[in-house]
Amino acid sequence: MTLVTDVRLRRVLDSRGNPTVEADVLTEEGGFGRAAAPSGASTGEYEAIELPAAEAIAAAREDAVPRLVGEVHAGNQREVDAALHAADGTDDFSGIGANSAVAISMAAAKAGASVTGAPLYQHLGGTFRGNTFPVPLGNIVGGGEHAADATDIQEFLAAPVGAPSVSEAIFANAAVHGKVHDILIERDEPCGKGDEGAWAPSIDDSEAFEIVDEATKAVADEVGFEIRFGLDVAAAEMYDEDEGGYVYSDQVRSTEEQVEYIADLVAEYDLKYVEDPLDEDDYEGFADLTEKVGDRTLVCGDDLFVTNTDRLGDGIQQGAANSILIKPNQIGTLSDAFDAIELAVENAYGHVVSHRSGETEDATIAHLAVATDAPFIKTGAVAGERTAKLNELIRIEDNAV
Numbered sequence: 001m002t003l004v005t006d007v008r009l010r011r012v013l014d015s016r017g018n019p020t021v022e023a024d025v026l027t028e029e030g031g032f033g034r035a036a037a038p039s040g041a042s043t044g045e046y047e048a049i050e051l052p053a054a055e056a057i058a059a060a061r062e063d064a065v066p067r068l069v070g071e072v073h074a075g076n077q078r079e080v081d082a083a084l085h086a087a088d089g090t091d092d093f094s095g096i097g098a099n100s101a102v103a104i105s106m107a108a109a110k111a112g113a114s115v116t117g118a119p120l121y122q123h124l125g126g127t128f129r130g131n132t133f134p135v136p137l138g139n140i141v142g143g144g145e146h147a148a149d150a151t152d153i154q155e156f157l158a159a160p161v162g163a164p165s166v167s168e169a170i171f172a173n174a175a176v177h178g179k180v181h182d183i184l185i186e187r188d189e190p191c192g193k194g195d196e197g198a199w200a201p202s203i204d205d206s207e208a209f210e211i212v213d214e215a216t217k218a219v220a221d222e223v224g225f226e227i228r229f230g231l232d233v234a235a236a237e238m239y240d241e242d243e244g245g246y247v248y249s250d251q252v253r254s255t256e257e258q259v260e261y262i263a264d265l266v267a268e269y270d271l272k273y274v275e276d277p278l279d280e281d282d283y284e285g286f287a288d289l290t291e292k293v294g295d296r297t298l299v300c301g302d303d304l305f306v307t308n309t310d311r312l313g314d315g316i317q318q319g320a321a322n323s324i325l326i327k328p329n330q331i332g333t334l335s336d337a338f339d340a341i342e343l344a345v346e347n348a349y350g351h352v353v354s355h356r357s358g359e360t361e362d363a364t365i366a367h368l369a370v371a372t373d374a375p376f377i378k379t380g381a382v383a384g385e386r387t388a389k390l391n392e393l394i395r396i397e398d399n400a401v
């Protein structure tokens with residue numbers, strides 16, 4: 001019923017204005033799915049390889065499309081993703097590009113869903129999904145690789161943990177984003193936005209903590225539920241062995257100092273979430289910090305784990321982090337992302353489904369989060385390519401997909 005009859009690939013724009021891969025998958029019975037690959041800026045060293053879009057498309061047309069058309073069923077995700085791996089022939093998707101792979105993998109899932117008539121989250125997660133929703137982590141202020149002359153820490157993320165519904169959580173994050181703008185104007189700190197729509201003022205991290213703390217508290221008072229906040233430190237981008245550790249604008253912190261610094265921030269601001277607080281090779285540092293603060297906050301591995309079951313397995317063994325960021329394009333297929341989620345869940349690690357800094361209107365990750373009962377989703381607070389996912393969550397909640 002879902003035999004693939006055609007796969008079409010094209011270059012489209014991502015939110016940074018770069019070309020990315022869009023895939024259409026067509027099946028018997030008129031099934032159709034379309035999806036596009038996102039793209040990172042603070043990419044992890046161990047991620048699957050993204051090729052230039054034109055190159056990825058040419059390679060996929062040559063090697064993958066013949067293994068898909070007339071050969072696999074879009075409704076059988078493992079069959080589709082195994083064909084992508086076989087076509088690629090490497091262990092990091094450097095053959096056809098993780099961007100071609102993930103676009104085809106997600107488009108096939110949508111095509112499979114369209115034939116059965118089920119919403120994508122239900123096709124992926126089964127009939128018992130759709131009643132629980134992730135807490136959206138909303139990027140409010142940021143810098144790092146996502147904006148020049150802004151904070152050292154890449155993302156300050158609102159976490160509306162007490163929201164009674166996902167839509168109220170989403171609107172609360174937008175309100176925090178608006179409140180931060182008001183405070184910045186009061187402080188005479190006019191600014192633009194970074195790649196994900198977060199404010200990117202030329203302030204230091206300590207001022208950003210003050211402002212985000214004030215804004216989350218003010219909005220929590222207005223809406224009447226708890227809003228905490230968290231960070232993506234993206235520490236691998238700061239780490240420089242030759243400099244002796246983590247290079248901030250005003251100082252260099254050794255690994256021990258970095259662990260202490262983050263633990264102090266968790267205590268002082270009651271942080272709900274800390275992503276990539278240490279370098280992507282430092283399992284030990286992650287384990288130290290998790291030991292110190294893991295009972296009160298989520299310590300999340302993004303560049304550390306890169307949605308990869310081998311790296312997550314190592315982390316579980318060493319007690320490094322207590323949650324994993326899930327980015328399908330880091331690993332190349334939905335099947336691989338599901339494997340990482342299953343391993344995490346089996347080991348009581350939380351999973352946080354995530355966008356990339358370069359995004360499209362594609363809303364697959366909203367469905368992936370609901371399908372897997374993810375406790376959190378990180379997909380921005382404002383900006384069209386971010387609201388595409390947030391508004392899809394609102395529609396899923398409203399049974400309108």
Ligand SMILES: O=C(O)[C@@H](CO)OP(=O)(O)O
Nearest residue numbers: 040041042043355356357
């Ligand atoms: O570090 C991150 O978590 C992501 C998304 O916020 O950024 P990028 O896509 O640039 O890796």
Ligand SMILES: [Mg+2]
Nearest residue numbers: 232275276302
């Ligand atoms: Mg990150």
